[in-house]
Amino acid sequence: MAIMPVTDSMFLLAESREHPMHVGGLQLWKPPADAGPDYLAELHHRLLATEVRSLFRRRLRGPIGLGQAWRIDDDMDLEYHIRLSALPRPGRVRELLELAGRLHGSLLDRHRPLWEYHLIEGMTDGRFASYTKVHHSLLDGVSALRLLAKSLSTDPDARELLPPWGEPPASEKKGPRANGGPLAGIRGAAKAVGELAGLAPALWQTANDLFREQSASTLASPAPRSMLNVPITGARRFAADQWDMDRIRKVSKAAGATLNDVMLAMCSGALRRYLLSYDALPERPLVAGVPVSLRARKKDSGDSGNAVGLILCNLATDQADPATRLAEIHASMTRGKEFYAGMSPLQITALSALPLIPLAVGVLPGGTKVMSPRFNVLISNVPGPPRRLYWNGAELDGIYPVSIPYEGQALNITVTSYAGRLAFGLTGCRRTVPHLQRLLGYLEDSLTELEKATSGV
Structure with missing residues (x-):
């Protein structure tokens, strides 16, 4: 039995x-050159015979609470969990995104291990797709993407590759990692107490910086209310597309900003156009909650669990000039x-929970009306594999993240890099975010504006 961390519970x-x-992912694949008409059905049959690693055999034990634990399901x-689906005609990307949105809107069964995998056939261009969803208590987006990458190969001729949930043969397993014995847990708890003891001064600074609008704050002004910050339903709509990283890299170099800054500026310009189209752009700039991974700081981190902090970023949507928006975004992220410099992952995680308080209050009746949002939209950037990858001869042609809208946060934007391209996944509440696909066109318009502004045109 494994006790679940509070952050996961x-x-x-x-x-x-x-x-x-739950978080999800939509992958597009080019089948092997020798794939027959029954390729996907045969692949589905092989996947059903796969041995499942213990992480993916975890199911909940006991009542839900902060003392929640996992137990291993020996009778999965x-x-x-592994399903074969087909698109309705005409089998375009549009139908695929519609299916992904419907699948993403249904809850995972808590009486089973909290994940599903869908193989999807019926695309008219010859490709096939896979959609995966896994509960955020089991894996965060970074962990899920790393597991996917580990199951793939840069060699198109490689075979006998296991899926992300596959259990390798005993001869290929690594030996158990030393954990320092029974005193390790005590030492870890003592370290946590020491880190939290130093939290009070930083907590006061955060309260001033983020909530009291001081001149030295991260934000120039608090987040305004917007049409995105409303109660949501469980139904989802999903839109996705990808852009050449070289275009984004050129803007980054010309402006002296990071790639992530340019991505945020693309989102800022797209959201500005989208809200203007509904005559709903607030006078104050929108604020983005930008999760940052702490896994590089966690030397002992495994593949499971969650390790993220949160930066509040001024999106400068009140500025019509794209170069000005990018400059303000860069300054805010800096x-x-x-x-956060010099803080431990535990301290950053604890401080990052402060802006999330309105999300917890928002689930209460009328909560979204009582408390103003600390940010208007979550925008995450999850680095993906830099080279083209293959799985038993099938070429991975695209990775699109499907994430979580929260109460009072009707839209989530998550991006993933892969093989020289940056893929945007837009997940929205089906009822409260109309015409979500229009944002894809606005993202292209926004990048074009940034290219012109930074090239002197």
């Missing part, structure tokens, strides 16, 4: 029919990173 406590708490029904 929170995703179970916050879940309801209106608030599914793989046919429930201040946020400087604020």
Whole structure:
């Protein structure tokens, strides 16, 4: 039995029919050159015979609470978890995105291990797709993407590759990692107490910086209310597309900003156009909650669990000039990173919970009306594999993240890099974010504006 960390348990406590708490991914594949008409059915049959690693056999034990624990399910029904689906005609990307949105809107069964994998056939261009969803209490987006990458190969001729949930043969398993014995847990707890003891001064600074609008704050002004910050339903809509990284890199170099800054500026310009089209752009700039991974700081981190901090970024949507928006975004992100410098992952995680308080209050009746949002939209950037990857001869042609809208946060934007391209996944509440696909066109318009502004045109 494994005790679940409090940070992971929170995703179970916050879940309801209106608030599914799973992350997902949509992958596009080019089948091998020798694939026959029954290729996907045969692949599905082989996957059902796969041995499952213990991480993916975890199921909940006991009532939901902060003392929640995992137990291993020794009698898994793989046919429930691994499914074969088909698109309706005409089998375009549009139908694929519609299916992904519907699949993402349904809750995972808490009486089973909290994940599903769908093989999807019927695309008219000859490709096939896979959609995976896993509960955020089990894996965060970074962990899920790393597991996917580990199951793939840069060699198109490589075979006998296991899926992300596959259990390798005993001869290929690594030896157990030393954990320091029974005193390790005590030492870890003592370290945590020491880190939290130094939290009070930083907590006061954060309260001033983020909530009291001081001149040296991360933000120039608090987040305004917007049409994105409303109660949501459990139904989802999904839109996705990808852009050449070289275009983004040129803007980054010309402006002296990071690639992540340019991505945020693309989102800022797209959201500005989208809200203007509904005559709903607030006078104050929108604020983005930007998760940052702490896994590089966690030397002992494994593949499971969650390890993220949160930076509040001024998106400068009140500025019509794209170069000005990018400059303000770069400055805001720089201040946020400087604020966290020198803190431990535990301290950053604890401080990052402060802006999330309105999300917890928002699930209460009328909560979104009582408390103003600390940010208007979550925008995450999850680095992906830099080279083209293959799985038993099938070429991975695209990775699109499917994430979590929260109460009072009707839209989530998550991006993933892969093989020289940056893929945007837009996940929205089906009822409260109309015409979500329009944002894809606005993202292209925004990047074009940034290219012109930084090239002197």
